Structure formats: C-alpha cells, structure tokens
Amino acid sequence: MSETKTPLSPAALSRRSLLKAGLSAGTLAGTAVAARAAGDPLITEVQDWNRYLGDGVQARPYGTPSPYEAHVVRRDVEWLTAATESSVNFTPLHELDGIITPNGLCFERHHAGIADVDPAAHRLMINGLVDTPLVFTMEDLKRFPRENRLYFLECAANSGMEWRGSQLNGCQYTHGMVHCVMYTGVSLKLLLEEAGVKTSAKWVMPEGADASAMTRSIPLEKALDDCLVAFKMNGEALRPEQGYPLRLVVPGWEGNMWVKWLRRIEVGDEPWHQREETSKYTDLLANGKARRFTWVMDPKSVITSPSPQAPITHGKGPLVISGLAWSGNGRISRVDVSIDGGRNWTTARLDGPSLSKALHRFYLDIAWDGSPLLLQSRAMDEHGFYQPTKNELRAARGENSIYHNNGIQTWHVKADGTVENVEVS
Numbered sequence: 001m002s003e004t005k006t007p008l009s010p011a012a013l014s015r016r017s018l019l020k021a022g023l024s025a026g027t028l029a030g031t032a033v034a035a036r037a038a039g040d041p042l043i044t045e046v047q048d049w050n051r052y053l054g055d056g057v058q059a060r061p062y063g064t065p066s067p068y069e070a071h072v073v074r075r076d077v078e079w080l081t082a083a084t085e086s087s088v089n090f091t092p093l094h095e096l097d098g099i100i101t102p103n104g105l106c107f108e109r110h111h112a113g114i115a116d117v118d119p120a121a122h123r124l125m126i127n128g129l130v131d132t133p134l135v136f137t138m139e140d141l142k143r144f145p146r147e148n149r150l151y152f153l154e155c156a157a158n159s160g161m162e163w164r165g166s167q168l169n170g171c172q173y174t175h176g177m178v179h180c181v182m183y184t185g186v187s188l189k190l191l192l193e194e195a196g197v198k199t200s201a202k203w204v205m206p207e208g209a210d211a212s213a214m215t216r217s218i219p220l221e222k223a224l225d226d227c228l229v230a231f232k233m234n235g236e237a238l239r240p241e242q243g244y245p246l247r248l249v250v251p252g253w254e255g256n257m258w259v260k261w262l263r264r265i266e267v268g269d270e271p272w273h274q275r276e277e278t279s280k281y282t283d284l285l286a287n288g289k290a291r292r293f294t295w296v297m298d299p300k301s302v303i304t305s306p307s308p309q310a311p312i313t314h315g316k317g318p319l320v321i322s323g324l325a326w327s328g329n330g331r332i333s334r335v336d337v338s339i340d341g342g343r344n345w346t347t348a349r350l351d352g353p354s355l356s357k358a359l360h361r362f363y364l365d366i367a368w369d370g371s372p373l374l375l376q377s378r379a380m381d382e383h384g385f386y387q388p389t390k391n392e393l394r395a396a397r398g399e400n401s402i403y404h405n406n407g408i409q410t411w412h413v414k415a416d417g418t419v420e421n422v423e424v425s
C-alpha cells in the first residue's frame, strides 16, 4: 500500500549465493562449560538460598521480576522531547525473548500524559452516519462476544532518528517503539453493525479521552476488517499507559491510529484531516510533496542480541544471534542474517508461533571466531515484500522523512565483543 515496495523479488533473492560455511554452531564441548565443573565453590559450598526459608505466598500479591532483573526497564532519551507528558519511552528489546512483550515493558507514547480514567465513568459513543447513535459502558462492552488476538504495535516514528545515519546506541532506542501483546476485545465490526452504518459511510474517526483527544481517520473497510475494541492485554486489564480501560487495535497499521482511552467513534463519508494525519505522520518527499495516509507498517527486523546494550561477554565459540521481525501485511515468511555487512546472507531459523501482524522471533546459531562482524537482518513477508537497505529507502523517499523507516540495521561487533550502531548501505 505504500510506495516503497522494493522491486527485488523473492526469486532474485534466492539467486544470491547464501554463505553457509563456517556458520554451524557445533557443540559446547571444549568450551568453558566443561572446564568449570571441577572444584567450583558455587557447587561445593551451600548457598544461603539453599539454607534458609524463603518468603511465603502473598509476600508479593502482584508479582514483579527478580531484583536481579532491575535493569530491564523502559527507558527514554531525555533530550528527545521538551516534556515527559508529550514524549516516548522504549521497550528493552535487547533483554526480551520470544514474541510477547510483558505488560510493564511495553513502550509508551503519550501526547498529553497518561489519562487516569475511572472505568465506571467511562463511555464509548458511536455517532455520525449510523442508524442509531449508541453509548456503551464498559459493562455493556463485556457482554458482546469476545476475541483474543496477538498483534504488534509499532509507532510510525520507530527508527525515525536513524533516517540519515546511525544515531542511538542500542536497539531499545533504535527499534524499541514496538510491542506485541495478546488483546482481548470486541470486534469493531460488531459494534458498528449494532449502530447500523449508513450506506454513505466511508470512514470512521476514533477519539481518545485523554487531554490530547487523539483523533485519526480510518477507512471503513479497515474498521470492518480486523479492528478490535480491546480491554485486556496479555490476559489482564489494559495498563493505564496503554489506554485503560479501552483502546482501539488497528492490526498492522501505524501505532498512532490505535487510539487509547477510546471514548468515541464517529462514522463519516470523508476523512477528517486531523493534526496527526496532516502536520504529523506524513512524509515530506524530495520533490516537496508529502506522502499521506501511509498506514501499513512495512516488513522490518532487528537483531536484538548481540546489540550495543547486549554485547558478547563469553568470547569466541557458540554464539546465539537473535532478533525480531514483523510486517503489517501479514506473516513473516523468512529472515536472512548477514555477518559481513550484507555481502552474504544466511536464512535464519524462525521459532515460536508465526502469526499474522505479530512479532516473529528468529535465531542464527553460529561459531564466532572472534573477528569483527557487521550484523544485519532482512525480513520478508508472506506477500514477498522485504526490507530495503537504507540507501534504497532514501532513494525512494529522500532525506526529510522521519516515519516508516524499515531500512536494514547494522551492528558492528568488535573483537572484544562490544557492539556499536553503524550504517552499511
């Protein structure tokens, strides 16, 4: 749907020679694992946790991670925005595995802070070009048939700072405006049918109950396709940061449209041209024209480990290269990884569920010889669309863009295992 579908076909990709030699991980025998066994005091001495009773049940009525994991938190970049109420923080992707983002680690993007909404006082209105305008309480919504679906949400500005060159040192900052949770909610189609959409209707406009009153125009076709009005994430109520008690889920489309603290859906016959679809979330091209209504998040991937915040600390030998891939078009069909800056590619192993418009986890297990690497990953989706290089992206869209940067990321792994954000295009 966007213009920058890179014109290289899957067939052309497979014609490229894939380097396989030297990349098999082998076994751990002969490494430190075997050598460590003899005389290790952590084996021969009794530890405190082996000697004393631990806390009883209910010591933590709502559980939190081990204190040893205290560094695994959302982080922001202070100089990025003037105030924290209209700002963003980032998911610590380098510390996570699998495809589910824990609720407390989902990045936050607010335009007017976190609205503190009392669910008993919350209402959802459907009005405009409908037969019967309706107002639902939270209780009303929970009496409609429910659905559970896992989706990624990516802010269109994710990687925006990297458009002209490498900037921020860590995948948390370069790619951390993405999360993936299981939503429970009611299909928007069902609620629109309840109100009775008039035949002249072509668009809907969700509106938030926060002080920014976030509004976006969404084509009716999408609203009737796979959108959800969600009240749960990963089984529990939405977190306040994610729109408690109600948010719109717009699978595969830019995060800005996923209105939080959802209070109203207007049905109309043309788009509303709100701030967030005119002055923001548009892409100024080199010829002075702007791309507008660029909704779909194109295929993208990033290696989460090793990465600048997750250096190699174990020396040479078996190395697990791991990352995430996603596409707003559907499922990820393939991820290729390069260790030499894109000259040779090896197809990575996708592990875990492969669900449409959700994160996918990939691995490449190699034997690292201790020499510097230029790590890259390139995702392809089931429709054959794949990630462009950053040069290809800039050739198509110019230098002015912020949004929709799905270009290939490069990490420079040095001989000492430290990792730096660089660009190889």
Ligand SMILES: Nc1nc2c(c(=O)[nH]1)N[C@H]1C(S)=C(S)[C@@H](COP(=O)(O)O)O[C@H]1N2
Residues within 6 Å of the ligand: 106, 107, 108, 109, 110, 111, 112, 153, 154, 155, 156, 179, 207, 208, 209, 210, 212, 213, 214, 241, 242, 243, 254, 255, 256, 257, 258, 259, 260, 261
């Ligand atoms: N009501 C409201 N909805 C909102 C926003 C907001 O500020 N207010 N921010 C939007 C933007 S720009 C993004 S990227 C996502 C972020 O969702 P998250 O905070 O759950 O990560 O919410 C969207 N929905």
Ligand SMILES: [Mo]
Residues within 6 Å of the ligand: 109, 154, 155, 156, 157, 255, 256
């Ligand atoms: Mo966003």
